[in-house]
Amino acid sequence: xxxxxxxxxxxxxxxxxxxxxxxxxxxxxxxxxxxxxxxxxxxxxxxxxxxxxxxxxxxxxxxxxxxxxxxxxxxxxxxxxxxxxxxxxxxxxxx
Amino acid sequence: xxxxxxxxxxxxxxxxxxxxxxxxxxxxxxxxxxxxxxxxxxxxxxxxxxxxxxxxxxxxxxxxxxxxxxxxxxxxxxxxxxxxxxxxxxxxxxx
Numbered sequence: 001x002x003x004x005x006x007x008x009x010x011x012x013x014x015x016x017x018x019x020x021x022x023x024x025x026x027x028x029x030x031x032x033x034x035x036x037x038x039x040x041x042x043x044x045x046x047x048x049x050x051x052x053x054x055x056x057x058x059x060x061x062x063x064x065x066x067x068x069x070x071x072x073x074x075x076x077x078x079x080x081x082x083x084x085x086x087x088x089x090x091x092x093x094x095x
Numbered sequence: 096x097x098x099x100x101x102x103x104x105x106x107x108x109x110x111x112x113x114x115x116x117x118x119x120x121x122x123x124x125x126x127x128x129x130x131x132x133x134x135x136x137x138x139x140x141x142x143x144x145x146x147x148x149x150x151x152x153x154x155x156x157x158x159x160x161x162x163x164x165x166x167x168x169x170x171x172x173x174x175x176x177x178x179x180x181x182x183x184x185x186x187x188x189x190x
């Protein structure tokens with residue numbers, strides 16, 4: 001499986017901002033979110049989400065339409081489309 | 096002066112995420128940031144920043160290239176280009 005590319009844009013005492021780029025066929029790898037986070041999609045696309053039990057679901061994303069999740073989310077994120085998927089992850093560090 | 100359009104996408108105990116749209120000629124109006132914040136530009140453009148003393152500066156922004164600022168920043172933000180400017184503001188609430 002092709003690895004997603006990540007670039008940490010900001011890492012301050014308050015937040016960490018990471019740009020994620022998933023080429024067609026790429027995956028983040030299975031991971032657990034350690035912090036609350038906001039996702040800001042840069043591309044409009046569909047992500048494939050694989051839950052810890054292997055269940056797959058399709059998650060549409062739209063450029064500039066954010067969503068928020070609490071820490072503890074556990075999944076793999078795949079790009080099964082034929083175009084690059086780009087989004088920013090803003091993780092919130094506890095004060 | 097035309098007013099910027101804002102849409103609060105998320106408002107949780109942890110963060111507030113606001114989408115800002117500035118049509119050509121629009122301005123946010125003079126404001127002081129009460130929280131630390133991350134800006135995620137959706138469009139690539141140039142913002143005109145007006146400081147409290149009236150000093151004007153040009154701030155280029157690039158799609159998907161974030162920046163972070165501490166609370167206390169005070170300014171007006173204008174769109175003096177001929178295309179819409181869109182960005183998301185992620186404000187971090189103190190725990």
